[in-house]
Amino acid sequence: WVDICFSTCIVPKMLVNIQTKNKTISYMDCLTQVYFSMFFPILDTLLLTVMAYDRFVAIYHSLHYTVIMSPRLCGLLVLGSWCISVMGSLLETLTVLRLSFCIKMEIPHFFCDLPEVLKLACSDTFINNVVIYFATGILAVIPFTGILFSYYKIVFSVLRISSAGGKYKAFSTCGSHLSMVSLFYGTGLGVYLSSAAIPSSRTSLVASVMYTMVTP
Numbered sequence: 001w002v003d004i005c006f007s008t009c010i011v012p013k014m015l016v017n018i019q020t021k022n023k024t025i026s027y028m029d030c031l032t033q034v035y036f037s038m039f040f041p042i043l044d045t046l047l048l049t050v051m052a053y054d055r056f057v058a059i060y061h062s063l064h065y066t067v068i069m070s071p072r073l074c075g076l077l078v079l080g081s082w083c084i085s086v087m088g089s090l091l092e093t094l095t096v097l098r099l100s101f102c103i104k105m106e107i108p109h110f111f112c113d114l115p116e117v118l119k120l121a122c123s124d125t126f127i128n129n130v131v132i133y134f135a136t137g138i139l140a141v142i143p144f145t146g147i148l149f150s151y152y153k154i155v156f157s158v159l160r161i162s163s164a165g166g167k168y169k170a171f172s173t174c175g176s177h178l179s180m181v182s183l184f185y186g187t188g189l190g191v192y193l194s195s196a197a198i199p200s201s202r203t204s205l206v207a208s209v210m211y212t213m214v215t216p
Helices: 002-008 011-020 027-060 062-068 071-098 114-118 126-158 164-172 175-194 202-214
Strands: none
Touching: 002 011, 002 027, 002 202, 027 062, 027 071, 027 114, 027 126, 027 175, 071 114, 071 126, 114 126, 126 164, 126 175, 175 202
């Protein structure tokens, strides 16, 4: 559902632009798109981390799975992910309001991507870039570290299984999650961590297409 919402805040507007050959977007619409294009990826990263923890408990503590992953804990994890996503995306979007922009600016992208919007600001964007790197570290790198730790424990546990069938069954439950994590983090982190140093390029656009449309 989150992935559908993520694509929905970008793809319909892009298709309208292609069909009507009119690529304009108002300031408020652009800010709205910035907010939701930040909110859903943040929520994605947190839910992927929760899913990794769920797989870790299912394989590493299989006998206690139903006790540990109770409906109450699952609800709290999802609610916590939503609340953190709202606060994180609000923080990054509200800092844009302090910037001044010239009229009729052209964004070299197919949606209002925050790093590209910041490059068009007429005022100093140092604080905004600091917030981006801080938020990326807290809301992307730390969850990714949690995912890696979960899979380290999973691999360690699976290798102790004696039968080949048991190992295959354990690893097969993690296949789709691992592919999603690789695509999402590989393209998303690459775009945002290099945004301040590297100008807009075709490579950046392709990476953006990957994590906004292909991965969902």
